[in-house]
């Protein structure tokens with residue numbers, strides 16, 4: 097006995113599962129195609145109403161996609177309709193791995209979760225968590241920088257450095273290297289399982305991740321940055337209100353965090369990684385989705401004629 101006997105909601109059937117029609121899920125795939133959330137939700141509501149008026153009880157996922165596509169065409173959302181289909185085709189065929197780098201407090205985790213929600217990517221992994229795992233497998237004597245934060249790693253350097261090198265950035269580089277071994281392990285696992293994932297955090301620095309990954313068409317790297325020091329400081333106080341990450345610690349090391357921000361941006365430019373200024377969450381997410389869609393347009397062979 098299917099769901100339809102348990103609920104008066106429309107049932108959406110796929111090959112190996114069925115679920116009640118959700119306006120939220122449909123709205124999310126419409127926002128991934130570039131619609132504003134409010135418009136996406138009202139279209140999802142209209143489509144649900146249309147299906148109910150027709151007395152539809154059960155609809156296949158492919159038929160629903162087809163209906164949504166032609167609804168968008170009827171409303172002259174031609175570009176959105178094409179992007180809507182593009183995402184359906186791509187997400188069905190390729191694991192998408194999105195790397196979101198940026199200095200501490202710039203907003204990588206906030207933006208990563210927003211993008212994951214828009215694209216329906218189930219997994220977001222922070223490099224801070226990967227760092228914790230690496231700390232369990234690499235001793236403090238071996239890599240003392242790993243047991244520091246990105247902005248205090250310089251304190252653990254024990255060897256003399258060349259005259260002109262920046263000790264803060266050298267400490268940061270030595271801090272991220274062991275974490276990136278864990279990051280590459282997560283990427284390999286996601287590729288093997290064929291599962292999309294977003295990895296975010298300050299340890300993702302362009303030029304430090306093996307080319308084997310950064311040249312893969314379904315792996316995309318974006319760096320977030322924040323030019324305004326005032327705004328950056330405010331991010332730490334905003335976060336301190338909802339988490340137990342004390343803002344004092346970040347403000348105390350703020351100059352080094354800013355140096356790291358500038359260094360990551362510089363590395364991004366050297367390695368042709370797009371840099372997105374993260375001032376407004378919605379604009380940042382739109383910009384990131386644009387970059388990601390643009391990139392995956394090339395991935396789409398387009399000859400998949402089913403919906």
Ligand SMILES: Nc1ncnc2c1ncn2[C@@H]1O[C@H](COP(=O)(O)OP(=O)(O)OP(=O)(O)O)[C@@H](O)[C@H]1O
Nearest residue numbers: 200201202203204205206331334335374375376377
């Ligand atoms: N565009 C934005 N506008 C306003 N607030 C933002 C924006 N992006 C992030 N924030 C807020 O700034 C604070 C820091 O963001 P977040 O925790 O995502 O930073 P982060 O880069 O992941 O930092 P860390 O690497 O230290 O974990 C959070 O309170 C978040 O809600």
Ligand SMILES: O=C(O)[C@@H](CO)OP(=O)(O)O
Nearest residue numbers: 200224244245246247298
């Ligand atoms: O090391 C860092 O820059 C931050 C964010 O990754 O982590 P924490 O401040 O918690 O050590």
